[in-house]
Amino acid sequence: MHGLVNRAIQRFVVDSYGNAQWAAVARNADLGFVEFEAMWTYEDSLTPRVLAAVCDVLDRPYDELMEDIGTYLVSHPNLEALRRLLRFGGVNFLDFLHSLDDLPDRARLAVADLVLPRIELREHNPHQFSLNCEGDIPGCGHLFTGVLRAMADDYGALVFLEHQGVEEGVETVAIALLEADFAEGRGFELGVSV
């Protein structure tokens, strides 16, 4: 699994619960080290072990944890760069939804060896969508529920999201776009000093 994924879990725990809790997770998962390197590749079996350890240490249900990580990825100020990259997907939330199919390719453009879950958006009517996700780690539907919730906030859209379960490894998230311009949303300027 790519270091970026493991590192994201680490940063979620550190930024939300502190270094001591992360150190406990590292011990619980029997990592043998504390810091994940973002640009290294780790054994695939490590990531589920770390997630299980996080649940154990924080005493949180797995699905809820995954959704929280998704929300964290978009909304925490320490990960502003990631929010910006996602905002390049579209000028409004609807546009963003339609760009989700491209997300794994976009990620690969940035980091060639980063493999994201396969995702597919289905449009049932202009206000009803569903997102199918299939990843190597269970719970990626919950993760995307968190991501979508935070992105809707970011765009100022009012949405209703519901994880509809798993079928043959594919998780489905129902998306109801109730109002595209519900609130102000956060600003996004194309150019920033990088």
Added chain:
Amino acid sequence: MSGATLCYQMLNVMCPMHVILNRNGDIGFAGPTAQKLLPDQSLVGRPFLDVFEIKRPREIKSISALREKAGMKLHMQFRDPPHRELKGVLMEGPEVGQMIVNLSFGISVVDAVQEYKLTAADFAPTDLTIEMLYLVEAKSAAMEASRQLNSRLQGARIAAEEQALTDTLTGLKNRRAMDQILADLIVEGESFALMHMDLDYFKVVNDTMGHAAGDHVLQQVSKIMLNEVRSRDTVARVGGDEFVLLLRDVEEPEIIEQIAKRIIKKLSEPIHFEGERCEVSGSAGTTLSRNYPVLTADKLLGDADVALYESKHRGRGRHTFFSEELREKERDPAQATSREPIVKHA
């Protein structure tokens, strides 16, 4: 709806950063994004060549010369500061004498979107500018992560070097290793000899023949020393051209004297480097652990240092055992000459 009107509507969507010139070369219309290029004034009504300077294919001063460049890539810049550069391409318009110039920021687009506060809506949906801006940011973020990794690896490397026990140039033990071995010998109470050896004339080799020659000499010298001692002895490079030899289980000063003389003799033979002769020699001083009721590393090193100095003082290329008389001599201001300590204690 006339063909021309259809054409203008099409241009606004497909090429939002275009301008339309009338037959005199004045800007008659600016597309929605082109209008943002001069935030304080209007492009419309101004002569195109007054606003833009065409730099390539070559300087163009007249509208008729510009008209001949239809279909070619134009490099241009604003005549007004900050002289932002643009790329453009021009074609005949639908009405007689008209020219349409489509503009682009080229590679300076990253700065331009900031300067003109452009949004995704200012670019045609097929324009790859947004993708390019995405890539610039994504790559910068990825590069930053790599840069941080590199700097952490560099830190780890420095830490590892600080903990290293081997001198990387010669493969001998380094100062830190020697300190540890000496401390162990003292604790174990073994009888041993500490010989401090210093190369003579090494600085001359380094200065006149270069550091590569100096490095070669140090490597050869290290081999000579290792060849003359037993595997249980220690040879350490403790400074630029300073070595400490720890010789275990030697009671007889004669044997130590022989070892020192053999090393010095071999050091005095020329060492060849790239067809040139490097000539050095060695001076040495030794002290024996059995002569001390109480041993400390500093005392041993200091006394070997005194003996080494005596060797240098007597004309180099020789070996001396430490004795209390040497220490007395050094303390006597009439005989002592001022000197720097040879072993630089870390």
